[in-house]
Amino acid sequence: MMRKIYFVLVLCISSTFSFAQKINKIINAKEVEKIEKVLAADDMHGRKTFSADIDRAANFIAGEFAKSKLQYFNGSNSYLQPFEMIKAKPVLIEGLLDDEALNENNVAAISTSEEININGLQGFDIITVKPGDDFPKKVFPVFDLNKNVVVLVDTSFAKRFKSMQRFAGNAKFKSEVSQIFILTKNSNPSKINLHIKNELTLQHLQNVVGVLPGKSKKEEYVVFSGHYDHLGIGKPDARGDSIFNGANDDAAGTTAVIMLAKYFSKLKDNERTLVFVAFTAEEIGGFGSRYFSKQLNPDQVSAMFNIEMIGTESKWGPNSAYITGFEKSDFGKILQSNLTGSQFHFEPDPYPSQNLFYRSDNATLAELGVPAHTISTSKMDNEPNYHKQSDEISTLNMKNMAEIIKAIAISSHTIVAGTQTPTRVQKAL
Numbered sequence: 001m002m003r004k005i006y007f008v009l010v011l012c013i014s015s016t017f018s019f020a021q022k023i024n025k026i027i028n029a030k031e032v033e034k035i036e037k038v039l040a041a042d043d044m045h046g047r048k049t050f051s052a053d054i055d056r057a058a059n060f061i062a063g064e065f066a067k068s069k070l071q072y073f074n075g076s077n078s079y080l081q082p083f084e085m086i087k088a089k090p091v092l093i094e095g096l097l098d099d100e101a102l103n104e105n106n107v108a109a110i111s112t113s114e115e116i117n118i119n120g121l122q123g124f125d126i127i128t129v130k131p132g133d134d135f136p137k138k139v140f141p142v143f144d145l146n147k148n149v150v151v152l153v154d155t156s157f158a159k160r161f162k163s164m165q166r167f168a169g170n171a172k173f174k175s176e177v178s179q180i181f182i183l184t185k186n187s188n189p190s191k192i193n194l195h196i197k198n199e200l201t202l203q204h205l206q207n208v209v210g211v212l213p214g215k216s217k218k219e220e221y222v223v224f225s226g227h228y229d230h231l232g233i234g235k236p237d238a239r240g241d242s243i244f245n246g247a248n249d250d251a252a253g254t255t256a257v258i259m260l261a262k263y264f265s266k267l268k269d270n271e272r273t274l275v276f277v278a279f280t281a282e283e284i285g286g287f288g289s290r291y292f293s294k295q296l297n298p299d300q301v302s303a304m305f306n307i308e309m310i311g312t313e314s315k316w317g318p319n320s321a322y323i324t325g326f327e328k329s330d331f332g333k334i335l336q337s338n339l340t341g342s343q344f345h346f347e348p349d350p351y352p353s354q355n356l357f358y359r360s361d362n363a364t365l366a367e368l369g370v371p372a373h374t375i376s377t378s379k380m381d382n383e384p385n386y387h388k389q390s391d392e393i394s395t396l397n398m399k400n401m402a403e404i405i406k407a408i409a410i411s412s413h414t415i416v417a418g419t420q421t422p423t424r425v426q427k428a429l
């Protein structure tokens with residue numbers, strides 16, 4: 001008996017020791033910096049969605065996934081997960097709302113159709129935004145309606161309407177329905193006649209996805225993600241710097257995803273299938289994660305670790321990070337308990353009024369019920385380089401970043417092993 005205990009004890013200690021050695025060898029400040037340096041370099045020109053620069057970043061990430069010998073996702077023949085969006089530019093807007101002339105000044109069409117013809121109000125739902133209404137509350141849900149809608153916006157919202165027109169010019173997923181916004185004093189028209197012609201342009205973009213199949217629970221996924229797009233090039237700041245490097249936002253999260261892929265592919269003991277994703281187009285509306293969420297069954301996703309801005313120290317100092325939407329599932333509690341006895345701690349998001357849970361790539365899968373949370377250290381009330389040209393690699397703490405990535409690796413182990421499953425988040429609809 002004694003001997004057996006002794007043997008088990010020795011085995012335990014030696015395996016813990018070699019495990020610690022192993023993780024430090026794979027995830028450390030030097031390795032983290034190597035990846036960060038490439039993604040946040042000036043020659044990536046800020047990895048703007050729809051630019052050629054971001055495609056170079058995608059190819060680099062794919063190359064790192066290849067080094068980890070990840071498999072392709074969903075029968076693809078590449079780590080790149082390409083998709084398309086459509087940009088519609090109105091070349092003709094003419095019509096009448098009762099006696100009022102309609103034109104490019106008072107009409108904004110959220111649409112991917114080449115041509116829109118409205119004669120009378122049949123087939124269209126009418127929504128009116130009256131003076132004093134809460135504009136976002138009334139209008140934002142309209143975008144999620146899978147219906148043809150005419151929104152009559154009172155002229156007191158002229159400024160809001162201008163931003164709707166700008167928004168209408170952005171790239172969108174192809175849709176069969178259109179939402180037409182009309183700026184008018186008329187909230188009860190008896191007839192409408194509107195003809196719109198759009199010039200359509202296809203825009204190409206891509207996520208990068210790699211897979212480590214599970215040993216036994218192949219059909220259960222654990223997703224590790226970060227977004228690799230950023231803001232591109234803008235006007236020069238006071239230092240004359242015009243490149244938004246996005247070293248922290250979110251080259252840091254992307255680096256974490258690459259490091260975790262390296263780590264788990266060396267470990268090779270995951271019972272659940274691990275999916276590593278670098279999302280595109282987060283900064284312009286989370287389109288990469290929205291597309292990705294439609295390429296799998298969300299019920300099969302046991303958990304999602306989305307990683308955003310972990311390059312600076314959190315408000316609690318080194319060896320700590322926060323988890324958004326902490327109270328929405330027991331994901332955070334599982335991570336915390338797996339770190340018991342370590343010097344690292346995860347905390348609930350300390351900036352609840354900022355709605356961070358809904359502001360990153362975890363949101364789409366979370367709305368579908370997945371315990372999908374974002375892990376971050378960004379001091380959202382005081383992060384001097386956030387969305388600035390000065391978000392450079394020199395402002396990041398590589399050692400702390402490595403500690404966070406290791407903490408994610410270690411704290412996720414029971415979920416990866418399939419012995420613990422976080423409770424589901426309540427579905428949005």
Ligand SMILES: [Zn+2]
Nearest residue numbers: 227249250308
């Ligand atoms: Zn970000």
